[in-house]
């Protein structure tokens with residue numbers, strides 16, 4: 001069933017975000033955004049969300065044990081990455097933020113790829129072209145321009161493909177993000193701009209970034225904006241799917257996914273300095289996983305046996321994550337700087353006779369001992 | 378006298394400035410309720426209110442660009458950039474506007490803006506959180522660039538920087554935020570040493586000789602986070618009978634070359650240390666200036682102990698990138714071996 005949505009904005013000026021599964025798991029179809037998924041697909045979305053949450057919980061624990069330097073939790077936001085990943089075609093390109101581990105998981109990046117950056121052994125971790133996913137941008141907003149440029153390239157190459165990019169409510173204020181919207185509109189780039197409004201940019205509430213629902217900004221740039229319940233994976237999927245199909249020929253769409261950052265900003269943050277436990281607890285009731293679980297149990301697709309099996313799979317993943325993190329190879333010091341240029345030009349960058357930037361001490365210990373012991377005199 | 382961490386010393390400095398001058402504003406990302414990711418602005422929001430301590434939207438160009446307008450209106454904004462790697466969205470505002478407005482208006486428009494930037498590596502952080510961007514700013518006429526290394530300097534220099542009518546890029550050595558030191562919180566601005574003066578500490582060998590002969594002496598010029606490492610290398614060298622003068626530059630632009638020159642004239646050898654990549658860095662500038670001013674005093678080529686000319690590596694490799702005390706000691710040995 002093709003989406004019947006034809007580009008009219010649905011940006012939350014009045015009424016709640018687009019939702020098909022309510023927090024209790026009750027399903028109400030939205031004819032504009034059909035959920036064209038079979039039973040296997042639905043179970044797949046559920047499984048991915050459960051496993052990504054497990055990966056997140058395990059990574060948080062590993063950080064506390066000192067195995068990871070830092071971790072940015074995506075707890076409570078799993079539906080967004082999982083829904084978007086299900087909506088993009090394999091040939092589409094995705095640009096993630098540093099928090100969307102679900103996208104990396106669903107695109108098949110693998111445990112080491114996701115965790116290497118947080119273990120401090122790499123600044124990237126995978127080949128963007130090979131997995132259809134850029135490496136996460138830590139500089140807020142930079143990736144939105146990259147995505148628009150990529151989409152312009154897809155268009156120049158003949159069209160048909162689309163790009164999706166994820167950024168936060170905080171990122172929505174960044175100049176790069178706003179310039180990206182101008183470019184996207186100007187060139188009718190086939191790009192879906194997915195803003196994850198999780199209520200907070202570290203300690204700054206989303207209201208400091210925008211007086212209106214962020215989806216409404218699209219109107220000012222001249223393209224449609226959609227506001228969706230980011231804790232409803234089915235709505236996320238259906239809206240992302242419709243937006244991508246529109247973008248392939250119609251140009252940019254902005255989606256605002258309304259969700260909540262359940263954990264502190266990162267493991268280095270103390271969120272109780274700026275928000276209350278009660279506010280966090282309120283969102284617990286809108287958990288994206290439990291609502292899909294309730295729905296699938298209702299439909300008879302999940303029973304206790306299947307849930308127990310998933311629980312086992314999840315435990316096996318936790319073990320695999322712990323093992324892979326602890327056994328990740330340390331990067332070789334001789335690789336320092338090797339990839340700064342297309343070829344390893346380190347030696348030719350400096351005039352003859354000048355030592356190349358030394359990973360090893362510049363003076364061998366014998367010279368050093370002689371020089372220093374001479375000074376004893 | 379109080380014993381404070383550097384973070385706390387900066388906090389006290391900002392508090393004094395906010396208290397003494399109603400035109401001083403503190404602004405940046407997460408400087409309010411959170412108190413900044415390094416807690417440098419802790420408690421200031423509740424003490425001075427949201428009109429003086431401003432949590433901005435997330436945009437560095439916005440922070441600095443609006444600071445320019447506020448400065449034109451007579452305010453004295455103290456802007457926080459959350460980490461070194463995030464100053465670049467504001468780079469255009471800093472180098473094209475903040476640095477040039479005084480000159481553009483032929484001296485009519487002061488730019489009393491302080492841009493605070495936690496900088497440097499060695500804390501095991503992810504990318505963009507360990508950069509040393511000082512040379513970009515020191516290369517830009519119109520900006521002053523300072524980089525304290527101790528709590529007492531941090532307290533004094535933040536107050537002096539805010540009082541100055543020129544823009545100041547105020548780098549803070551993030552790996553030293555929790556180092557403690559003595560701070561004199563009642564100090565009057567008028568009684569403080571000049572903002573741009575370097576500090577020279579002379580360390581002599583302990584072997585009954587007051588000072589090593591000039592054959593065994595060396596100056597180590599450093600600043601910010603590398604001062605501690607230079608001191609450690611210097612102490613190790615004095616154990617071996619070497620006299621070391623550690624020159625903490627404190628200010629990187631303008632540079633107190635007089636202090637560097639005076640030290641080199643006493644020791645005849647020079648090692649320059651910084652974390653930023655060596656190529657076209659402060660070390661190159663200092664080596665060139667010394668060769669212009671006192672080439673004949675040098676007994677050995679100037680040595681640079683600096684970051685490698687590569688993008689800052691993943692943190693598990695940063696130990697090989699940084700100018701550690703061992704590398705500094707090697708360079709000291711190198712200058713002595715050349716004599």
Ligand SMILES: Cc1ncc(C[n+]2csc(CCOP(=O)(O)OP(=O)(O)O)c2C)c(N)n1
Pocket residue numbers: 097099138139140141167168169170171172198200201202261265406435437459463466
């Ligand atoms: C250019 C830039 N400025 C500042 C930061 C520091 N920083 C990291 S995350 C963050 C908040 C981002 O908030 P948001 O865009 O809402 O994403 P979320 O963390 O909620 O996923 C900030 C200020 C950064 N990474 N990049």
Ligand SMILES: [Mg+2]
Pocket residue numbers: 168169170196197198199200201202261
């Ligand atoms: Mg956010």
